[in-house]
Amino acid sequence: MGSQIALQIKCPVCQKSLMDRHHKLDGHPSVSLVAQLKGRKGWLRLSSLYGSYAVESELDLPDGAVARLSCLHCGSELASTFHCDQCQAPLVPLAMAEGGRVYICARKGCRKHFLEFEDMDEALAKFYDTYALDSRKLPARKQARPPVAELDDEKAIMASGSFLQAYCPHCNRSLIDRSSLAFTVIGRDDRDGVLLLSPYLNVFTNKSTVEIPHGEEVKYLRCPHCRHSLIAKGDKCDRCGSRTAKITVGAMNKLISFFICLRKGCTWHGLSDQDTKLIMLEDSKEW
Numbered sequence: 001m002g003s004q005i006a007l008q009i010k011c012p013v014c015q016k017s018l019m020d021r022h023h024k025l026d027g028h029p030s031v032s033l034v035a036q037l038k039g040r041k042g043w044l045r046l047s048s049l050y051g052s053y054a055v056e057s058e059l060d061l062p063d064g065a066v067a068r069l070s071c072l073h074c075g076s077e078l079a080s081t082f083h084c085d086q087c088q089a090p091l092v093p094l095a096m097a098e099g100g101r102v103y104i105c106a107r108k109g110c111r112k113h114f115l116e117f118e119d120m121d122e123a124l125a126k127f128y129d130t131y132a133l134d135s136r137k138l139p140a141r142k143q144a145r146p147p148v149a150e151l152d153d154e155k156a157i158m159a160s161g162s163f164l165q166a167y168c169p170h171c172n173r174s175l176i177d178r179s180s181l182a183f184t185v186i187g188r189d190d191r192d193g194v195l196l197l198s199p200y201l202n203v204f205t206n207k208s209t210v211e212i213p214h215g216e217e218v219k220y221l222r223c224p225h226c227r228h229s230l231i232a233k234g235d236k237c238d239r240c241g242s243r244t245a246k247i248t249v250g251a252m253n254k255l256i257s258f259f260i261c262l263r264k265g266c267t268w269h270g271l272s273d274q275d276t277k278l279i280m281l282e283d284s285k286e287w
Contacts, residue, residue: 005051005172005173005174006026006028006029006048006049006050007031007048007049007050007096007102008048008096008098009031009048009094009096009097009102010094010095010097011073011076011094011095012078012093012094012095012101013071013074013076013078014071014073014074014076015095016071016073016074017097018031018032018033018071018072018073018094019031019032019048020032020045023045023056025045025046025047025048025052025055025056026047026049026052026054028047028048028049029048030045030046030047030048030056031045031046031047031048031094032044032045032072033045033046033069033070033071033078034069034070034071034072034075035057035058035059035061035067035068035069036067036068036070037059037061037065037066037067037068040059041059042057042058042059043057043058043072044056044057044058044059044061044067044069045057046104050102050113050115050172051113051171051172051173053111055108061108062108063108064107064108064109065107065108066089066106066107067106067108068106069106078092078093078094079093080092080093080103082103084105084106084107084110084112085112086105086110087105087107087110087112089105089106089107089110090105090106091103091104091106091112092104092106096115100115100116101115101116102114102115102116103115103116114255115250115255161200161201161202161203162200162201163199163201164181164199164200164201164249164250164258165249165250166181166199166247166248166249166258167248167249167250167255168223168225168226168228168247169230169246169247169248169257170223170226170228171223171225171228172248173223173225173226175223175224175247177196177224179199180196180197180198180199181196181197181198181199181247182194182195182196182224183195183196183197183221183222183223183224183230183245184221184222184223184224184227185208185210185212185218185220185221185222186218186219186220186221186222187208187210187211187212187218187219188211188212188216188219189210189211190219191210193208193209193210194208194224195207195208195209195212195218195221196208197260204267206264212264213264214264214265215263215264216263216264217242217243217262217263217264218262218264221245221262230245230246230247231243231244231246231262232244232245232259235259237261237262237263237268238268238270239261239266239268240261240263240266240268242261242262242263242266243261243262244259244260244261244262244270245259245260245262246258246259247260256271256272256275257271257272258270258271259271259272
């Protein structure tokens with residue numbers, strides 16, 4: 001099913017590469033920075049795998065410590081105006097060679113991080129061309145009406161036909177396999193199989209290697225990489241009352257939670273309450 005994404009990181013100020021090919025973490029070149037804590041400075045290496053929290057440091061960084069990070073080339077402190085919504089520590093911006101930025105929390109032990117793209121369409125297309133699973137290019141997205149940036153309630157629309165850049169919310173690996181969203185599914189006879197869904201919003205084609213009768217709810221849906229359950233605890237489909245599954249998709253310059261109904265034939269999907277305040281899914285006659 002492909003491998004986890006190894007990012008190519010550069011300084012957002014001087015634009016020089018921060019990749020250290022001589023020191024690897026998780027089997028890939030590490031991201032090399034300078035850390036400062038309580039007047040002491042030393043080297044810091046981060047894993048370049050998106051979703052990995054492996055770190056090595058010359059300094060003793062206890063859990064909970066908030067370090068100041070800077071570029072080893074130009075010496076600029078890497079700081080942003082954003083703060084972690086989990087622990088309130090500053091978020092550190094790192095530029096990606098393919099476009100956009102990844103933000104990480106400066107607090108040791110906090111796992112908050114996210115991707116940001118200034119131009120969602122161009123940057124994500126380039127990002128996924130680079131990191132497509134098994135080195136294959138992803139299919140061209142359907143031509144859809146441009147997202148509406150301003151509505152009466154100042155929400156943005158994710159248009160029908162948009163390609164859903166999908167990740168597992170647990171291991172952060174891409175769920176895109178060739179031209180489909182791929183999951184491990186357990187059907188009525190308790191057999192494992194593969195479920196393939198269309199990655200385009202409001203397009204409902206699907207294939208499965210196990211029998212799933214129309215109108216029946218699947219027993220389980222898992223990530224094909226980490227095998228973690230994708231079932232959203234406590235959430236129900238607004239249309240038929242079945243359980244839902246939660247994945248992560250890229251939308252409107254951020255990563256959001258996206259819910260799908262587990263009953264075959266039910267075409268409901270939705271966003272979290274927080275994301276619904278900013279984003280609307282365009283209605284479709286198919287839906």
